[in-house]
Amino acid sequence: MAKEKKLVEEITSMDVDFAQWYTDVVKKAELTDYTSVKGCMVIKPAGYAIWENIQKELDRRFKETGVENVYLPMLIPESLLQKEKDHVEGFAPEVAWVTYGGLEPLQERMCIRPTSETLFCDFYSKEIQSYRDLPKVYNQWCSVMRWEKTTRPFLRSREFLWQEGHTAHATAEEAEARTQQMLNVYADFCEEVLAMPVIRGRKTDKEKFAGAEATYTIEALMHDGKALQSGTSHNFGDGFAKAFGIQYTAKDNTLQYVHQTSWGMTTRLIGAIIMVHGDNSGLVLPPRIAPTQVMVIPIAQHKEGVLDKAYELKSALLDAGFKVKVDDSDKSPGWKFSEQEMKGIPVRIEIGPKDIEANQAVIVRRDTREKIVVALPELAEKVGEVLTTMQSDMLERARKHRDSHTYDATTYEEFVKTINEKPGFVRAMWCGDQACEDKIKEDTTATSRCMPFKQDHIADTCVCCGKPAKALVYWGKAY
Numbered sequence: 001m002a003k004e005k006k007l008v009e010e011i012t013s014m015d016v017d018f019a020q021w022y023t024d025v026v027k028k029a030e031l032t033d034y035t036s037v038k039g040c041m042v043i044k045p046a047g048y049a050i051w052e053n054i055q056k057e058l059d060r061r062f063k064e065t066g067v068e069n070v071y072l073p074m075l076i077p078e079s080l081l082q083k084e085k086d087h088v089e090g091f092a093p094e095v096a097w098v099t100y101g102g103l104e105p106l107q108e109r110m111c112i113r114p115t116s117e118t119l120f121c122d123f124y125s126k127e128i129q130s131y132r133d134l135p136k137v138y139n140q141w142c143s144v145m146r147w148e149k150t151t152r153p154f155l156r157s158r159e160f161l162w163q164e165g166h167t168a169h170a171t172a173e174e175a176e177a178r179t180q181q182m183l184n185v186y187a188d189f190c191e192e193v194l195a196m197p198v199i200r201g202r203k204t205d206k207e208k209f210a211g212a213e214a215t216y217t218i219e220a221l222m223h224d225g226k227a228l229q230s231g232t233s234h235n236f237g238d239g240f241a242k243a244f245g246i247q248y249t250a251k252d253n254t255l256q257y258v259h260q261t262s263w264g265m266t267t268r269l270i271g272a273i274i275m276v277h278g279d280n281s282g283l284v285l286p287p288r289i290a291p292t293q294v295m296v297i298p299i300a301q302h303k304e305g306v307l308d309k310a311y312e313l314k315s316a317l318l319d320a321g322f323k324v325k326v327d328d329s330d331k332s333p334g335w336k337f338s339e340q341e342m343k344g345i346p347v348r349i350e351i352g353p354k355d356i357e358a359n360q361a362v363i364v365r366r367d368t369r370e371k372i373v374v375a376l377p378e379l380a381e382k383v384g385e386v387l388t389t390m391q392s393d394m395l396e397r398a399r400k401h402r403d404s405h406t407y408d409a410t411t412y413e414e415f416v417k418t419i420n421e422k423p424g425f426v427r428a429m430w431c432g433d434q435a436c437e438d439k440i441k442e443d444t445t446a447t448s449r450c451m452p453f454k455q456d457h458i459a460d461t462c463v464c465c466g467k468p469a470k471a472l473v474y475w476g477k478a479y
């Protein structure tokens with residue numbers, strides 16, 4: 001038994017050291033590994049399969065709204081990056097440069113894309129001539145590189161995977177509608193598939209994307225009470241269009257600038273899944289994103305008929321549409337249970353000689369560890385029920401956790417005390433002045449996460465300076 005306990009003992013308790021717990025889970029669930037490339041990670045099969053499911057589900061939702069996929073180069077000539085002033089200032093500190101081609105120094109150095117606004121703009125300036133060419137609703141799945149100083153698997157790495165949507169529209173109204181539409185696609189995806197409740201809102205000017213007129217965001221609360229920005233959607237207005245000369249001839253024959261948006265989600269989401277749902281036994285994957293939903297674990301598999309029965313159950317469950325595996329390795333059942341739990345597989349089915357005799361199996365839920373004895377003819381139906389219930393329970397549990405870690409503050413003293421002593425979101429009124437955001441960050445390290453679309457009026461004055469309040473803001477310490 002000593003050895004069987006080892007897997008769980010090897011991860012730090014989340015209550016003792018959440019950061020170490022996270023690192024341990026990422027390693028023990030075999031999601032990533034370190035590489036010789038500093039600040040970059042190997043995404044291993046268990047981690048990559050989660051990303052593939054995220055991709056599949058998001059891509060389907062994108063396409064339902066008319067998005068088409070494209071691919072652009074990973075290198076951006078410096079002159080192109082320089083064209084939009086705010087954008088280059090925002091990204092310059094974390095850009096990696098290519099200065100040689102083979103043995104020859106390049107005439108113009110090129111950066112490895114940190115994001116592709118500039119390339120899309122260059123492309124659109126040639127592609128768009130007439131109102132008939134609009135709208136353009138393109139997306140690309142790729143990796144980007146940002147030279148981060150401190151890195152953590154999934155949450156912050158120098159190279160990461162993402163999608164970046166870039167659209168061009170005839171009018172400001174259309175661009176604004178697309179910006180909000182994509183934010184809602186992200187939010188629905190997080191809630192329906194990842195069982196992760198999010199706050200939808202707008203970033204303050206200080207926190208918005210470099211070069212954007214407005215940035216909308218979804219913010220989620222992790223188990224340790226820190227916020228994680230989980231997806232953003234930006235309205236660029238015609239700023240980039242003017243910098244890059246993206247014009248079209250309108251129906252009335254006048255020359256007009258296009259209005260643009262961009263929106264992105266990244267492998268950070270995997271970090272969010274870990275930190276919203278994980279527990280001291282490891283990962284807990286929501287059934288709708290889990291690469292394997294059911295692990296069949298034979299008990300006393302050396303006995304006649306046990307393995308055959310396990311394969312039979314697998315086959316029946318596959319036919320019913322579930323993602324199923326059998327752990328037929330020669331490890332002990334206890335060890336297999338620990339591994340299944342560590343990897344966050346939502347349901348395991350235990351089947352042994354006594355079960356076979358009684359024509360039954362035991363279903364065990366990963367999140368609650370509830371054991372359900374079920375007659376074999378009803379197994380597929382029951383598994384479906386358990387997965388559905390687990391998915392909705394996980395969302396509800398995460399929502400309760402977030403709501404019970406969301407506080408209101410109306411005085412600065414109360415604000416500072418709450419944000420320093422109680423992990424979570426603090427809701428407070430703000431005057432709209434960046435000086436107050438700066439002061440709050442300096443005093444507490446917390447940042448404005450968003451001005452929620454659902455505004456409440458909890459006080460008349462700014463929590464920081466006492467001037468008349470303009471908006472309710474969610475504040476928090478963030479990843």
Ligand SMILES: [Zn+2]
Pocket residue numbers: 430431432433436462463464465466467
């Ligand atoms: Zn203020």
